[in-house]
Amino acid sequence: MDFRRAWLMVVVVLLGVLIFAVPAQAEKQQPPRMLMLDLVPHGVPKEVAESLTDLLDLEIERAGLYILISQQDLMAMLKTEEQKQLLGVSDPPLEFLSRLGKAANAPYLLRGSVGKVGSMYTIALDIIDVKEVKAVRRVNQTLVGDESGLVGSIRTAALALALDEKGVAPDISAKLIDDLMIAEKPKKFFLGVSVGYSLPLGSQENDQSVQYFIPSYTHLRIDAELPVLPYMRVFFDTGFYIGIQQFMSLQSKREMLYDKNDQGKYGSAEVVSETWLTYYTPIKVPIHVGVKFVPNRGRLLPYGLIGAGFSWQRYGFNNEQVGITRRYSDAGQVCPAYYTRSEVSGSQLPTKCDMQATLKPESSLSAFGFDAVAGVGLEWLITQNIGLKLDVRYTFTLLFPSEDSLWADFVSDTITDPNDPAKNVTYKDMFPVKKYQQDLAASLGVIFYW
Numbered sequence: 328m329d330f331r332r333a334w335l336m337v338v339v340v341l342l343g344v345l346i347f348a349v350p351a352q353a354e355k356q357q358p359p360r361m362l363m364l365d366l367v368p369h370g371v372p373k374e375v376a377e378s379l380t381d382l383l384d385l386e387i388e389r390a391g392l393y394i395l396i397s398q399q400d401l402m403a404m405l406k407t408e409e410q411k412q413l414l415g416v417s418d419p420p421l422e423f424l425s426r427l428g429k430a431a432n433a434p435y436l437l438r439g440s441v442g443k444v445g446s447m448y449t450i451a452l453d454i455i456d457v458k459e460v461k462a463v464r465r466v467n468q469t470l471v472g473d474e475s476g477l478v479g480s481i482r483t484a485a486l487a488l489a490l491d492e493k494g495v496a497p498d499i500s501a502k503l504i505d506d507l508m509i510a511e512k513p514k515k516f517f518l519g520v521s522v523g524y525s526l527p528l529g530s531q532e533n534d535q536s537v538q539y540f541i542p543s544y545t546h547l548r549i550d551a552e553l554p555v556l557p558y559m560r561v562f563f564d565t566g567f568y569i570g571i572q573q574f575m576s577l578q579s580k581r582e583m584l585y586d587k588n589d590q591g592k593y594g595s596a597e598v599v600s601e602t603w604l605t606y607y608t609p610i611k612v613p614i615h616v617g618v619k620f621v622p623n624r625g626r627l628l629p630y631g632l633i634g635a636g637f638s639w640q641r642y643g644f645n646n647e648q649v650g651i652t653r654r655y656s657d658a659g660q661v662c663p664a665y666y667t668r669s670e671v672s673g674s675q676l677p678t679k680c681d682m683q684a685t686l687k688p689e690s691s692l693s694a695f696g697f698d699a700v701a702g703v704g705l706e707w708l709i710t711q712n713i714g715l716k717l718d719v720r721y722t723f724t725l726l727f728p729s730e731d732s733l734w735a736d737f738v739s740d741t742i743t744d745p746n747d748p749a750k751n752v753t754y755k756d757m758f759p760v761k762k763y764q765q766d767l768a769a770s771l772g773v774i775f776y777w
Contacts, residue, residue: 360433361393361454362401364424369442369449375474376441379481383439383452386485396431404430421460428457435463437488441481447471452484464488479512509708510625514776517552517560521718521772525568528765538575539761540642540692542609544568548770552619560619562632568611575605575758605756606645613638613722615700628706638696638724644688647737647756651682686737694760696726706774714774724764 363384368376388395405427428436439452447469454464466487470480527541550564617634662668662680669679702720709715735756 358391358393359435360396360431361387361435361437362396362428362431362433363387363398363437364401364427364439365398367438367440369440371441371443371448371474375477379441379477382478383481383485386482387437387488390485390488393435396433401427401431421455421462424455425457425460428455434458439484441477448474448477448480450477450480450484452488454488475512479510509711512711514554514623517550517774517776519548519550519552519716519772519774521548521550521716521770522546523548523718523768523770523772525722525766525768528767529761529763533759533761535759537757537759540575540609540758541761541764541766542570542573542607544570544609544611544766544768546611546768546770548772554623557623558620560621561616562619562634563614563616564634565612565614568609568613570607570609573607573609575607604648606647608643608645610641610643611638613698615698617700621706626708628708630704630706632700632702632704632720634700636698636700638698639693640696640726641691641693642735642758643691644735644737647686647688649684649686651684652679689736692735692758694726694728696724696764699723708774708776712776714776716772716774718768718770718772720768720770722766722768724766726760726762726764728760728762 363380366376366380366383384395384397387393424436424438428434434457436455436457437452438455439450442449442451448471450466450468450470452466453462455461456463466484468480468484470476523546525544525546527543529541530539531541532538546566546568548564548566550562552560552562554560613636615634615636617632617636619630619632621628621630660678660680662678666680666682669681700720700722702718704716704718706716707714735758737756
């Protein structure tokens with residue numbers, strides 16, 4: 328029983344400590360009050376000074392170091408004569424400002440001004456200790472440029488005032504001002520140009536071990552983006568993708584079309600061939616639209632994107648290297664001059680003539696596809712209008728070919744004998760189409776934004 332009573336007393340004590348300690352801690356962490364006067368304009372429109380005052384108010388409240396009392400709140404506390412004096416004096420003495428701070432029950436007072444001399448703007452801010460009647464922190468900075476740069480400058484000044492140090496803060500460096508001007512600049516339109524390389528993903532052959540057409544590409548991409556929400560842009564992109572010196576090897580399915588009755592002076596022969604290398608140049612032109620999720624403030628901006636669209640693909644064939652073999656039933660058959668004779672021991676066709684031939688294409692292949700795109704990347708804004716970006720994208724393509732397999736026609740110009748049955752042969756190569764294509768592309772580009 329004594330143990331239970333002791334345990335209950337411990338719980339009561341702990342609850343009491345928590346109940347009284349939490350308000351005390353909250354009161355201890357309560358930031359001090361600060362009276363903030365409107366910025367005084369010197370050579371700039373009054374409306375500009377008022378807008379910068381509102382922005383400075385927001386930035387200081389965001390820092391959470393002071394509880395701000397605005398000049399409008401102070402006016403409600405003052406008498407009419409004091410209001411007239413406050414409004415009529417552009418640079419009141421510290422003693423007067425100290426009296427205003429005491430009237431607002433604020434230990435600190437913030438005053439400032441924004442001015443213009445020629446093409447140079449100046450911003451000056453002072454934090455005054457009401458009790459000591461002296462400035463305890465001061466920020467001065469200059470800006471050469473247009474009025475839009477004052478937004479970044481006033482945010483820089485607010486950052487300086489938030490520095491946790493005593494005494495007079497040093498002038499903010501030009502680099503920090505430039506950083507904030509770039510990071511805070513309103514961005515209305517983006518135009519990007521990038522180059523990169525894409526690799527195919529997934530299986531390379533069909534169920535008959537014949538290679539698919541799934542080339543790798545070098546690409547040039549152009550994209551335009553329009554911000555629609557604070558963290559979202561709508562993008563449109565297109566480009567030109569080309570595969571340089573792409574090739575396929577040892578395709579196993581081939582048809583040779585020729586007149587079997589036209590055997591010429593070489594008599595009856597079996598003509599077979601095998602593809603060694605087929606060179607081709609693939610081209611792809613995509614058109615995509617989608618949304619991009621990216622912060623609207625900052626200089627280093629990570630992003631993710633999703634989109635969809637269409638693409639057109641074309642495969643233009645270059646030369647094809649093949650091996651042509653002619654087998655004769657007559658063991659004493661003489662091979663044509665451009666064939667190499669080889670004996671086939673134990674074969675019913677003892678005469679074998681081989682030739683390497685180069686075939687020239689007579690056709691090209693093309694198809695349309697539906698694309699789904701997802702990607703991630705990083706933008707780095709270097710100046711107020713130019714940046715760089717690194718982009719990685721995955722594309723899934725549903726291809727719509729006219730047939731499951733595409734056939735390309737090749738005609739040989741290697742054989743010079745008009746009586747050779749292989750002279751006018753049309754070689755039809757079968758290239759299976761992969762309907763579900765995937766690729767992964769990486770690119771590096773330049774951003775222009777306004």
